[in-house]
Amino acid sequence: MPQSDMAKPSPFVIRRREWGDFYAVFHIYDFCSPRNMSVCGGKGVYGLLSCIERCSFLPCEPDRVLVRVQKLTPEKADQLIWVRARIHTSRAKGKQCFLVLRQQQFNVQALVAVGERASKQMVKFAANINKESIVDVEAMVRKVEQKIESCTQQDVELHIERIFVISQAEPRLPLQLEDCVRPDGEGDEDGRATVNQDTRLDNRVIDLRTTTSQAIFRLQSGVCQLFRDTLTNKGFVEIQTPKIISAASEGGANVFTVSYFKTSAYLAQSPQLYKQMCICADFDKVFCVGPVFRAEDSNTHRHLTEFVGLDIELAFNYHYHEVIESITDTMVQIFKGLRDKCQTEIQTVGKQYPSEPFKFLEPTLRLEYTEGVAMLREAGVDMGDEEDLSTPNEKLLGRLVKEKYDTDFYVLDKYPLAVRPFYTMPDPNDKKYSNSYDMFMRGEEILSGAQRIHDAQLLTERAIHHNIDLEKIKSYIDSFRYGAPPHGGGGIGLERVCMLYLGLHNVRQVSMFPRDPKRLTP
């Protein structure tokens, strides 16, 4: 470097030891002297900006508007616009540098070419910006004759006039985004890598930037919103239940203990008890969305220790099928909403994880447990009348139902009483069975629900029958002593519903920062 070029470094440059840094120093001094910066809104053309500088542009160019990449269409052709996006890829070729700028699910091609607006050093600077850095770009939008297949904005390209780095990324990324998005089979054929799930989860911040992850979590947000909207329209009230409780609600084994001042308390396994107390408190129809903690040491594809539970409880008038109809109608409205409004997201996920589209019937198909057992026996499975369904049997039954009725979602009603919890109401017509039901998506259980016993006397009897210590559930039984309406309900796991709707195979892909027996961070 000639000595004269190494002029006084501008005070506006971040101190970094990179090749490009020296060029930046030289050129910021050259074109953006402090005199120019303060007076005419920074006539600098490119460079790295410190945190202070990001704010310093605003008073100088108060009417600068950042355009979303999604809006870059041929309508904006020949306009000079500013865009803030990440560098997805950059490739230098002689006197030109091609960049792909990415903003969430959308990306656009951008070009820095040596000419009257850009110098060779600028092109080199652009080529050397680290991937994933956030840049501000002033560019002219130009129409292209041939569609750019590899970008989402296929009809336009940006010709960059000014480029500034707002936030620089480290040069070596722990994983590459193209590898994250590559479908599993494809990588092995071409010798290119796909990323292991553990690596992905360890570097979740980068993994969540991929188009697939963005689509998955937008869909999950849609599920939550549709759940709330559908139930609110039906007259339900949203409640918040406590998660630190004094006694285990479902069973003693799978519960987390926390130290609570001088004693200990537990993290709630489900909001069951409090939902029912709300019904006894005359709220009639309630739902709640909140975390559920299960200390199950299961390392499977569908178990998490902490997940989001969407729980419903309602009082009914004459028959518990009113509860089933209400819940299945809510699920069908959610499915319809996703089918009609989230097709882009479903297609995006399908590119990396192809699967069959989700099918359902309206009104929802309701089969009885005896029918399910008969179908399984016809298929060669040997099982007793009152035996519970094992996971492989559930999957087989799901396939049989799909074959006959072509639906991925159905309800299995009237489970045997012996396999249900003590608070399940027995069937008045047949004491071997109960008024309880399970709902399945793609052959996997997503909801377990029932009509609850609302009579304190009967509840005590059933608890004694199940050898449960009455002292531990005294407050639970007490809540039914002062007039409780007949009621029922059920709860679904948000992550499991999303996973099964999209046909994914691991619930961790659908949980932003999943918790399982082996993972506690990030």
Next chain:
Amino acid sequence: MPMYQVKPVFGDDIKTDLPTCMYKLPNIHAQRSASGCSEHALQNGTEVDPAFRDLEVRQDKIMRRLYELKAAVDGLAKTVTTPDADLDQTVTSLSQSPTATSFRGTADLDSLLGKDLGALRDIVINANPARPPLTLLVLHAMLCQRYRVLSSVHVHSSVSGVPAQLLACLGPRHADSYVRQRFQLGFTLIWKDVSKLQMKFSIQNMCPIEGEANVARFLFRLVAPYPSDPALATLVDSWVDTAFFQLAEGSAKERSAVLRALNGALGRDPWLAGPELSLADIACYCCVLQTGPAASCPANVQRWLKACENLGHFGPANPLLQ
């Protein structure tokens, strides 16, 4: 006031000669008395009363039978154009003999559909809402008369919306429908985006049956057996195929040819195949009315259409024909 008195015109002592060859009746205005000098045997003692009573009873019975006959004839007057009395809905208790197609019970279902595994035998039909299967709705009504059928209608996710009358086409929901086990047969109609109508029954033992004609044949066998005479059975089959392929899906020329053929066949016999209503008549009725209004058909066909309507089976199809 003294009134003008008229002298009697004739005297009351005139003697008249009554003829002796006439039958003398007692004076019906005179009081009835046990010692009355009536010549009639009825008034003589109690030993004649039972006979009188018997006569009265016989007379009452005859009058009652006459009234019943009159009511029956009035009913028959409505179906006077319907030659077949077997499946007539309006004949009263006078026709006591049950016909061959009356209630058969579960024993027959076991022989037709295979052993009962303790669960509802559910027939699943996937139909396109753009082409509702009228024949199957008629057969569903006939099935409901013979068995306890749990009917349900669903809309598949491949179809976005279905008109209300298609959702209600199987009739109102049964009161017992919350317990599926109480029914002998299930009939599940799913409105789906399929190119051909499809029926699924037993996944392990049967492949899906496609085409409205074939599903109609399956369902009809649950209602009544096919004619045992092979020639007649073939005739029924050929009319069913004609109805579905040429009448429903054919060009205008084919349709008019079929109507002419129908006209010719119905000129000879009251029904299309044999002396009774059969699947051929059901299929042709639905397809004829789907192609055009009744008034545009030839005369024999119109008469036969009226006869079909009088039988009352085609009620479920009518709202969908408008």
